[in-house]
Amino acid sequence: MSEQLLISFEPASGEELWRGAHSDVEAAISAARGAWAAWAALPLGTRIETLRSFANELRREGEALAELIGREVGKPLWEARGEVDAVAGQVDIAVQAYAERTGKKKFDAGVGASAAVRHKPHGVMAVIGPFSAPAQAPCGHIVPALIAGNAVLFKPSEKAPAVGEALVACFHRAGVPEAVIQAVIGGPEEGKALVAHPGVDGVLFTGSVQVGLAINRKLAANPGKLVALEMGGNNPLVVVETPKLADAAALVVQSAFACAGQRCTAARRLIVTPGAHDGLMEHLVPLTRKLMLGDPVGEPQPFMGPVIDNDTADRLAESFLALLTAGGRPLLHMRRSMPDLPFITPGIIDVTDIPERPDLELFGPVLQVIRVPDLDAAITEANNTRFGLCAALIGGSAEDYGRFWANVRAGVINWNSPTTAVSPKAPLGGIGLSGNHRPGAGYAADACAYPVASTELDQPRASLGLGVRS
Template identity: 45%
Template sequence: MSGSVFIDGVWRAGAGPEAVSVDPTTGEIIWRQAVADGADVVDAVAAARRAFPAWADRPRDERIAILRRYKEVLTARTADYAQALSRETGKALWETKAELGSMAGKVDASIKAYEERTGEHENAMVFGRAVLRHRPHGVMAVLGPFNFPGHLPNGHIVPALLAGDTVVFKPSEETPLAGQLLVEALEAAGVPAGVVNLVQGGRAVGQALIDQEIDGLLFTGSAAAGAFFRRHFADRPDVILALELGGNNPLVVWDAGDAEAVAALVVQSAFITTGQRCSCARRLIVSDDAAGRAVIDAVAALAERLVIGPWNGGEEPFMGPLISDRAAAMALAGANAMGGRTVRAMAPVDGLSKAFVSPGLVEVTGLEIPDEELFAPLLQVRRVASFDEAIAAANATRYGLSAGLISNETAHWEHFLRRIRAGVVNWNRPTTGAAGTMPFGGLGTSGNHRPSAYYAADYCAYPVASFEAASVSDTLGDIKGLRA
């Protein structure tokens, strides 16, 4: 590999400015390349367009065989790829190994989803048959995020390739190495030239990509970016948008018993991946009584025990740094501006880089807090008087990605499930719990009703319904109102 741009099966240097990727744990530069410019983007889309007919016409069994080789490549490279992810994102090695496992597992899950949701189905009719088929859209632009820079774009790319689409992939500018390694694995698996193309860069490269004649945009990222894309494509209904966005996710605790057991679920919901998951709990809602206060105290106590440190340190960490020093500074400023009563401060961590922060809890009972997603390990706590008030508080958001209930009462769960507005709703499990064999997506500002994971097959191909007869038959007798 030589260069940061992969177009029509060839690696080359980008024609844009030089960019770097920095290890947030140490500040070390781990990737330095000239990124793409507008001309590179034009070339990448053109290559994908040229490659599309042959790839779409290729027997699906052959596309499946290539993707299964890709799975084998990922499995063989897991150790090195996981270390690269940990260096680039700061995430613990146990977490990046799990990310590689999810990437490999996506292949078989996507094959099964394609067969079940978008394969070919037929019914016998009097005249012949009715057939439902699915066809690929064409050239898909995939914009990846930094928090799961392998797993999340992989979740768009694999089903797109399986359906017969071609891809132009722009990773997050924060994690270019992760994107490069993903494309290298696809290249090693034998994906034909032009079927997958890579353009590295920041906002200007992303803008150039969405300005091209693409057929779809598959995006995982912030709600603000999603809103921009909706506006941008308002007059281009031919472009399919699949937007997987953020959330201001609630976690309700009610009649749950053991406060320490509850705290374990809360901590895993709110602070895993240093709070950098779109499904992390941002708002904890508890009863305004001794039981609720016990939960708050237990969460604060457990947060104190969490190991915060580098992925390759002497002690295995629960969480590492935020993606950058800048992200940490913005998170701390946002936490300080929130107001409320500090239960446990989110603060810099002594002896570590500026990207490290400790998990925080702030009580906001009785306060009006902006309905925004703070992408960091900060949990707002609100006490309410009744379960109905808890549900109302949980739904008091324009987002609708994930929500959770911790309770020993089945009746509470059944009521919560009927009333809560979210696409992922969990009971006595972390809000971050999700399976690739189920849909993943949300309502409101959290998406555009095109969930990913198992349902990604739906937005990678469109249905074609046909009535078919093998020969011409006389249907004059079927025509009503015909003169003799």
């Protein structure tokens, strides 16, 4: 029987970038289970120093890894370099978060006794990553999981296996044992096998809501396996009256079209009040037309590269057409600039008059405009979704933002910043279909170790004072 191969193609050129065999999931799990206890038994300081060596390895290999990200997923080099820098910076953030959120605590329990809370690793963790942030998103789970003492089986997206393999090689060169961090190469079948396997103690997932819900259903009857889901969003960006309309337009572009709209935190719905609408559109549409679309590793650097593949580009074009057919009014048409490659220009469409707007995450450069009469209506419209990942308000007063923050349902709520602006020290997660209340980033440590409560005395001391015959 021939070996099954996975092949990765560059979206910008269609050329083959990488090929490799699908992993043996059983063998990977067996090796991880044999290795994790020794890794967990190492002093915490040793694990931390090993992860710091990983950060240094990333800095040495940064340009090569950034170019690989750009080629494999179509992300412009300026974005890819930022992603590599963010991964290197995650180590110190994860170390601090581990100390703050899972550090040892001791309390006085009276009469010579003490109480303690310490944390233990779960064991073997499966980390399933997306193509959209092929280094940063999975490392946001891998690094804290390794610091806590877990072994990690990392399944990169089948659309970004080369980046996944390169990341794991950096961990190995830094000194993490090969069985403690492994790349599990493959597609949906390998992912399903990891999720369901009894030898996997936890699943840390970042990706689409469809896959996240499938994982949740699969493990619903298995409460012993930790599941952390970071899924997408139909994220609202609300603009009210502001004198800084050019700045507001730039924030809209950053929110909606960076990374070709392929971020879970990207703005999908632009909700605008009358005092801001006309002036904002006068800036937004011309600015969006000026965005350069091109080779992600070429010069001059484009603002946007391609979307991940032709199927995705086709679906986005069909979605835009469906919105038009349902009553949407195009403000800027989407175009396929190269029919055989997944380059697609940003589209802006006013969907105010569509009676039942679809509550979907259109994962690409599509921005839907909704006109509302005032801020209260904007908040109602912002909450008109099953998702709850990110939301942002542009313009308004501190009082307006206070009302917005108090009433909008989302895990990230920003003011005069893009929806994509999330500090790596802060939690990243959402409610509804956006997650299961286990945020990542600065709070990822919570999912990587479990608390153990103890009451401790140096000698046994006990007596029965009541209910005993003399």
